[in-house]
Amino acid sequence: MYKIIKKEKLNSTVSKMVIEAPFVAKKAQAGQFIILRVDSNGERVPFTIANYDREKGLVTIIYQIVGATTHLLDQKCAGDYIEDFVGPLGNPTHTGGYKKVAVIGGGVGCAIAYPVAKEFHEQGAEVHSIVGFRTKDLLILENEFRGVSDKYLIMSDDGSVGEKGLVTNALEKLIESGEKYDLVITIGPLIMMKFVCLLTKKYDIKTVVSMNPIMIDGTGMCGCCRLTVGGEVRFACVDGPEFDGHQIDFDEAMERSMVYKDFEREAKCNLLQMEVAE
Amino acid sequence: MNPLKANQMPHQAPLVRNKNFLEVATGYMPDIAIDEAKRCLNCKTKPCISGCPVGINIPGFIGKIAAGEFEEAYQIISDESSLPAVCGRVCPQERQCEKKCVRGIKGDSVSIGRLERFAADWHNKNCKIWPDVPKQNGHKAAVVGSGPSGLTCAGDLARMGYAVTVFEALHTAGGVLVYGIPEFRLPKKIVELEIKGLQSLGVDIQTNVVIGRSLTIDDLFESGYEAVYIASGAGLPRFMNIKGENLKGVYSANEYLTRINLMKAYRSDSATPIYHSKRVAVVGGGNVAMDAARSAIRLGAEKVYIIYRRSFEEIPARKEEVVHAKEEQIEFLALSNPIEILGDGDNFVRAIRCIKMDLGEPDQTGRRSPYAVEGSEFDVAVESVIMAIGTSPNPLITRTTKGLSVNNRGGIIADENGMTSHKGVFAGGDTVTGAATVIKAMGAGKIAAKSIDEYIQKVKKE
Numbered sequence: 248m249y250k251i252i253k254k255e256k257l258n259s260t261v262s263k264m265v266i267e268a269p270f271v272a273k274k275a276q277a278g279q280f281i282i283l284r285v286d287s288n289g290e291r292v293p294f295t296i297a298n299y300d301r302e303k304g305l306v307t308i309i310y311q312i313v314g315a316t317t318h319l320l321d322q323k324c325a326g327d328y329i330e331d332f333v334g335p336l337g338n339p340t341h342t343g344g345y346k347k348v349a350v351i352g353g354g355v356g357c358a359i360a361y362p363v364a365k366e367f368h369e370q371g372a373e374v375h376s377i378v379g380f381r382t383k384d385l386l387i388l389e390n391e392f393r394g395v396s397d398k399y400l401i402m403s404d405d406g407s408v409g410e411k412g413l414v415t416n417a418l419e420k421l422i423e424s425g426e427k428y429d430l431v432i433t434i435g436p437l438i439m440m441k442f443v444c445l446l447t448k449k450y451d452i453k454t455v456v457s458m459n460p461i462m463i464d465g466t467g468m469c470g471c472c473r474l475t476v477g478g479e480v481r482f483a484c485v486d487g488p489e490f491d492g493h494q495i496d497f498d499e500a501m502e503r504s505m506v507y508k509d510f511e512r513e514a515k516c517n518l519l520q521m522e523v524a525e
Numbered sequence: 526m527n528p529l530k531a532n533q534m535p536h537q538a539p540l541v542r543n544k545n546f547l548e549v550a551t552g553y554m555p556d557i558a559i560d561e562a563k564r565c566l567n568c569k570t571k572p573c574i575s576g577c578p579v580g581i582n583i584p585g586f587i588g589k590i591a592a593g594e595f596e597e598a599y600q601i602i603s604d605e606s607s608l609p610a611v612c613g614r615v616c617p618q619e620r621q622c623e624k625k626c627v628r629g630i631k632g633d634s635v636s637i638g639r640l641e642r643f644a645a646d647w648h649n650k651n652c653k654i655w656p657d658v659p660k661q662n663g664h665k666a667a668v669v670g671s672g673p674s675g676l677t678c679a680g681d682l683a684r685m686g687y688a689v690t691v692f693e694a695l696h697t698a699g700g701v702l703v704y705g706i707p708e709f710r711l712p713k714k715i716v717e718l719e720i721k722g723l724q725s726l727g728v729d730i731q732t733n734v735v736i737g738r739s740l741t742i743d744d745l746f747e748s749g750y751e752a753v754y755i756a757s758g759a760g761l762p763r764f765m766n767i768k769g770e771n772l773k774g775v776y777s778a779n780e781y782l783t784r785i786n787l788m789k790a791y792r793s794d795s796a797t798p799i800y801h802s803k804r805v806a807v808v809g810g811g812n813v814a815m816d817a818a819r820s821a822i823r824l825g826a827e828k829v830y831i832i833y834r835r836s837f838e839e840i841p842a843r844k845e846e847v848v849h850a851k852e853e854q855i856e857f858l859a860l861s862n863p864i865e866i867l868g869d870g871d872n873f874v875r876a877i878r879c880i881k882m883d884l885g886e887p888d889q890t891g892r893r894s895p896y897a898v899e900g901s902e903f904d905v906a907v908e909s910v911i912m913a914i915g916t917s918p919n920p921l922i923t924r925t926t927k928g929l930s931v932n933n934r935g936g937i938i939a940d941e942n943g944m945t946s947h948k949g950v951f952a953g954g955d956t957v958t959g960a961a962t963v964i965k966a967m968g969a970g971k972i973a974a975k976s977i978d979e980y981i982q983k984v985k986k987e
Contacts, residue, residue, distance in 0.1 A: 270739040284696060290788065290796040291696075316796060331696040333733040463788070463797075466694050466735055467919055468760035469780035475771060480764060485921065499771055502872040506773040510798035 249283075249332040252305060254325050257387045260312050261355050262321050263297070269304030271296070271334040277362040278340030278457065278489055281306065282465040284331040285319045292316055293462045293484075295359040296335060306334075309358030309387070315514035336465045337488045340455075342366045345429045347373045349421070350396075351414050351443050353435020354380060359457055360434040361388050361395075368395035375421065375428070376400070379414040379439065383407035414439065415446050428452050433492065437504065441497035448493050456492035458483045460504060475499055529632030532561040534639050539852035543822045546708040546791055549849060550614075550642075555595070558643040562591035564628060565635045572625035573637060578968035579612075579677075581605045583622055583637055590640055599648035602641060607680035607723065608673060608702075608967065610649060610715045613642025615706060616964045617843045649718050658727035662686035664981050667750040669736045669922065672700020673963045674954030675756035676723055677970030678977075683726040685978055690750070691728060694735040697787060700758055701963070704787040705779070707816050709823070710846075713786075737925040742950060751984065752949050752977045755937060756970065759955035760919045764912055765808070769866030774800065774874035778809070778817045778913035785820050802908035804828040806877045808863055809913030810835070811960075815846040817911045818855045829855045830905060834862040834882050834895050858905070860884075862897065866910055876904045918956045926950075934959055943973035944980075951977055 253265040271281055280295045298307035312321050323329065340363050348367050352360030357378050368374050376396040380386050381404045393399050400417050401409025410417065418431070433443040434457040447454040460472040460483050467485035474481055477494040481487065535551045536542070542549050553561065565587040573583040582601050589598035602609040618624075618638035626634035664687050668675045671693040679689045697703050702716045724730060734740060736757070745753050762777030764770055781799070784790040788797035805821040807814050810833035822829045831850070833840055837859040840847055851857070860882040869875040881901035884893035918935045930938040930946035936959055937952040939945050945952050953969030955961055 270734055274739060288789075288794055288796055290798075331733050333694070333696070333735060333739070335738055336735065463780060463783055464695060466738075466760075466921055468762065468916075469783055470762045470764065470777040471780045473764075473771060480766065480771070503771065503773060507798045514796065514798075 248328040248330060251323055251325050251327050251329065254323070257309065258385050260385065261309060261358070261387055262312070263307060263309045263358075264320075264323075265305050265307050266329060266332060267304055268306045268332045268334070271306045271332065272299045272301050272304045275299040275306060275335040276339035277342070277366045279335035279337045280465075280488060281308065281332055281334030282336060282462065283320075283329055283333075285316060285323070286330050289319070289330060290316055291331075291463050291465070293336070293459065293465060295457070295459075295488075297358045297362060306332075309355065311355040314511045315518045318515070318518055333465070336484060338486075340366065340432075340489060342370055342372075345372050347426075347428050348375070349418060349426075349428045349431045350374060350376045351418060351431065351433040351435070351439075352376070352378045353414060353433075353439040354385065355387070356435030356439075356457075357388050357392070360432065361391055363432055363434070364392065365395045373397045375426065377402065377414045377417045377421075379403070379435070380408070381405065413442070415442050418443065419446055422450055422452075430455065432456075437497055437501045440492060441501075444492035444495070444497070454492040455489050456495060457488050458490060458495070458500065459488065460500060461506065526560050526563045528564060528628070531564070531633035531636045532557045532639075534636070536849075539849075539854070542709065543819070543853035544825075546823055548712050549709050552646055553639055553643045555593075555647075558590055558595075558640060559593060561636050562587045562640055565591070566627060568627050570627075572627065573622040576622040576625040578621065578964045579605045579971055581641075586644060587635065587637070587640055590644060595644055595647040596652055598644040599652075602644055605971075606967065607677045607970075608719045608963075609641060610645035610719060611673065611702060611711060612964055612967070613638050613640075613645055614711050614715075615962075617962060619844055621964070649715070655722065655725035658725070659684055659686050661688060661727075664688070664985075665690070665750050666752045666754070666977055666981070667692065667745045668754045668756060670694075670700055670756035670758055670954075670956070671698035671720075671730055671732075672756060672758050672954065672966065673702060674758075674966035674970040675700065675754065676720065677967040678754045678756065678953070678974045679728045680723045680726060681971055681974035682977060683723065683728045685974070687978075687981075689728050691730045692734045692736050692740070693730060693732045694757075695787065696732050698730045698732060704783045705813065705816070707782065707786055707820050709819070710816065735921070737921040742922070742926045742929075742947070746949065751981050752951065754943070754970070754973045754977060755922060755945070755950065755952040755956055756954045756966070757919055757922055757956045759916045759960040761917045761935070762912070763915045763917065765863065765914065767863060767865055769868060769874075770912070772866055772868040772874050773872055774802065774908055775866060775910045775912070778807070778813045778911050779916065781817050781911045782813070782820065785824075791820075791824060799824070800909055801825045804907040805909045805911065806830045806832055806863075806905055806907040807911045807913055808832045808877075809915070810840040810842060811913065811915070812842045812846055813916075814911075814913035815842045815850050817913050819846075819850055819853055821909070821911070822853055822855060828907075830858050830907070831855060832858045832861050832863060832877070832879060832905075834860070835892075836860055836884060839892070860895065862895070863910075864902065867904065874908055874910055876906045877910050878902060878904050916955075916960045918959065922956075941972075942976040943969060944976060949980065951980075
């Protein structure tokens with residue numbers, strides 16, 4: 248059982264939780280994730296490590312409330328316990344040797360993009376961050392990003408905060424204006440990452456994405472999280488979660504991520520005791 | 526007592542049991558067990574013992590059953606086996622002890638496996654005394670993996686007085702005993718009891734710790750463990766790399782079985798989803814393929830196919846599993862090999878395309894090589910495809926530990942005493958040999974425990 252030390256709502260759908268998990272905290276690095284079960288009947292679900300405190304043995308996750316499991320998770324408060332919590336899983340981000348990077352975060356993906364941006368900043372790289380949200384209420388980690396970015400642009404679908412438009416619009420504008428990036432890191436919804444990669448491929452800029460397929464064990468034993476990368480099968484949990492974005496078959500990944508859509512809808516209906524659209 | 530015919534094991538009726546996850550074989554009643562035990566000749570040569578990978582005193586325990594001394598029979602078994610209720614259920618006895626049984630020359634062998642299960646079940650039901658923690662010898666050892674190999678090694682070391690910690694990556698201990706072998710072959714309550722027995726001996730089991738990530742092998746030595754036994758199994762699934770293998774509805778057997786067995790997806794109160802497909806194809810012919818197929822039919826499938834590229838007679842699964850599968854209405858498509866998986870408009874599986882095989886010239890092992898018969902393609906309409914074509918050792922530890930030699934199949938190289946190329950590190954079970962059996966893994970665990978004891982005592986003297 249793993250104790251929740253702190254819980255904070257970042258906006259109406261995103262929460263931050265700090266959990267006591269000494270093994271994970273001791274070894275965690277940017278880019279890695281954990282797998283947790285909310286209770287003893289719970290499914291195993293992955294969440295990226297947003298932050299960690301090695302001395303205190305604490306790990307921070309930031310999650311979006313999407314379906315039944317995240318709903319149940321969000322009902323827990325500081326002082327409550329999570330049944331299982333294991334990690335750190337996956338390969339850490341490679342941050343060495345880059346002088347100028349663009350970090351593109353979408354929605355709750357910004358929670359994963361932030362520790363990476365922070366790492367590059369601490370290594371002395373010039374960091375340009377572009378974050379995208381549907382609307383102003385969903386904006387998260389603004390101050391944190393400003394603290395580690397040499398340029399920070401907010402894009403929103405409805406124009407309620409920052410500029411109206413997509414992160415790809417902002418990125419293209421920067422590239423066209425002469426910015427030369429050694430690396431683009433993009434983390435967010437699959438469709439967003441797909442289009443960022445299509446854009447950067449035009450300009451031949453190395454691009455790294457962080458994939459979040461469905462997982463069960465997270466240690467390479469089931470193949471549930473498999474992706475096609477450069478025509479070959481790779482497991483996101485042990486070969487990733489970060490990959491060369493230009494090599495990924497995003498369409499396949501998007502299809503596979505929806506395999507349990509009907510189950511998820513039913514679980515949510517059962518939990519909330521009402522009809523749910525999606 | 527019939528010298529030539531063994532007492533039959535009572536089973537749930539096939540068409541009843543293929544709709545539930547309750548145990549298929551229900552076990553001997555005491556009078557039947559005694560009758561079967563009396564068939565043992567207690568012959569001088571005792572070839573059965575040499576057929577047992579952990580060297581159980583078979584005539585010894587059978588003699589006790591014949592005398593009605595069931596608890597004493599259990600004690601004899603547990604002298605050599607840490608998991609008696611498990612072995613009695615899952616060992617391929619027909620290739621081991623029972624194959625060598627003298628009774629088997631003219632008639633049926635003595636049903637050694639069924640008697641072992643009987644004694645273990647009797648003990649679990651009637652004996653409420655848990656063993657005590659033995660006198661500690663002041664030394665610590667670590668075991669990686671709580672499957673049959675790791676648990677056996679831990680149990681033997683604990684009995685010698687060592688303080689043992691077992692590190693398990695998943696949230697429940699048991700390894701393949703909980704994620705791989707289904708409830709209807711090996712009830713999880715039984716595995717829980719066996720593990721509780723080990724914990725009462727003082728074995729400390731820590732779940733949710735991934736060695737190679739949460740802790741490294743070097744960390745273990747730094748924390749004061751004097752030796753490490755790696756028993757992390759062969760959990761890396763193999764795929765065929767054919768077109769359509771990433772469609773929705775294609776699983777590795779590991780994923781399918783883990784959802785069902787470990788995550789209990791067959792139960793409506795489990796949060797883990799699984800599709801209850803009407804038609805399922807399982808590719809492969811081993812015990813895992815049988816387990817996957819028999820699980821699929823229990824999830825309500827109307828048609829379950831086993832697709833195996835060699836002939837039916839060559840199917841490698843345990844004979845009892847194949848017989849049970851057939852009784853449960855699973856269809857065997859032998860001499861067939863998948864070439865493509867076809868999807869519908871929503872990228873879900875709609876069929877598996879196979880080609881007929883024929884047997885050609887024998888290869889170096891003497892087995893006739895299967896080859897595809899040109900123009901014999903055929904489609905089988907299914908909604909789920911399960912790949913049960915084998916697993917290899919999980920590379921997580923070998924990728925993250927320096928100084929550990931590995932062979933070209935990813936297995937850790939260990940000598941006949943379980944010693945690896947890294948000082949103080951031992952390995953055994955599937956992580957060394959590739960996917961094999963529970964009992965062989967247990968045998969390796971016993972050897973490793975002895976070697977670790979010798980190693981630690983030797984280091985102590987230096």
